Amino acid sequence: MDTQDQENAYKIAYEREKRARLKAEDLLETKAREIFLQNDQLRENYDLLKKQQSIILQNDKLATIGTLAAGMAHEINNPLAFVKSNIESLGRYHESYSRLVSFIKEVSTHLPEAEQNNLKALFDEEDIDFIQEDLPDLMVDTIEGLTRVRDIVMNLRSFARTQSSDRCAAHVVDGLHSTLKLLNSELKNAVSVKLNLAQVHEIYCNPNALNQVFLNLIINAKHATEGRENPTIEITSRDTPSEVIIEVTDNGCGMPPEVQKEIFSPFYTTKPVGSGTGMGLAIAYGIIKDHEGEISVKSTEGQGTTFTITLPIHATKEIEQTDN
């Protein structure tokens, strides 16, 4: 083989190697792209799983609290019933006692002077006049305290409700309109309300309970927008073949993620002590769950919050059949 042939042979081999390298690089790029896309898909699924896990944990937690709340409500309700009954009896006893004291005072003037003095000393020692004066106030305060305890127990029972009483086929948009009418004086001059309400599919529900949910969400939205520029609440309704979706959006202060995690927990409130019971959203959660629906929140601090309620349409027929 002469030098020329040898050079050609090397050139042919070089070009062959070069083509092989290009093919290898192309293969590498294809694989790198595949890995990138798979990695992307994995990351997306991982994020979704994390989100779902967090929802499951939250639902589990709320279900546990619901069971606990139902138990507590029951346990408190029993002693509450006899305490309330006893207080009412005490009220009646007090009337008898008052009449007796008045009568003793009246007849005491007919007693010998020594006995009159003894009686007066006893009245003074036992502070009977003060007791007479203070007892009505004590009764009023006690009844007020008991009423508060009763309200808390009722709220706990609403959160843990399992009964599906008072249900009928209804349009939730009608409920939204009547809730807004009820809140008219609260909202006007404070916040502008934008309605984007499409008439949605009728669902089998407890309209009063759902109205309570709407009321809680709208009041919360109004509070969130206090002090904001152009405070606005937007309410939208739409439906899919299987669901009715209601959204309440405000351009208020928003919530950090740690608050969003807790808002459906009973007694959780960010309002100052005495301003909120922390039960509004917990009850809303209970009511929506009771309707086999979902309630979720999306919020950005400083930008606003959206509550989304999803209620199943299919429940209508199934529940009607069950009821029949």
Added chain:
Amino acid sequence: MKGVIFNVLEEMVIEQYNMQTWNEILASQTAEGIYTAGESYPDEELFNLVATISDKTDIPVETLVGAFGERLFEGLAARNPSFIEAEPTLKGFLKSVHSVIHMEVRKLYENPNLPDFEYAEDADDTLLMRYRSPRKLCILAEGLIRGAAHHYDTLITIDHPVCMHKGAEHCDLIVRFL
């Protein structure tokens, strides 16, 4: 700078001159001269190679870089034909450089240090491509555009009224489709 750029430079020198010339150029460098498409190499290595080629061939650096841009388009198009096939017109292709091609490159390589392009269309027959890159390789970009025009068999002119080499913070490449 990605190794594929060096690979296409090597192809150009071998095509225009011969393998011996490329070997001599590499021999005069401190770098080893082994370039793999997906690997990153210091920008200085490419600039040194271009300066050596310019010395050896008596072609001014600017002319050489422009011509390399044209050849680079051909080399990249041969390696990634799908990007060309996806765009039937030169204008469509140029507009896809930033949003599609660079996006795909980012999927493959971490920190590919790609230039930034912004687009504006004042008239049907013109496309303003605003180029920003710390490398200031606007002449290479011009060459790449000419290479693409050649590939799409489209006549164009390129005006370059605003340039980073004249103190501007970006370059305006105004492509007119004839």
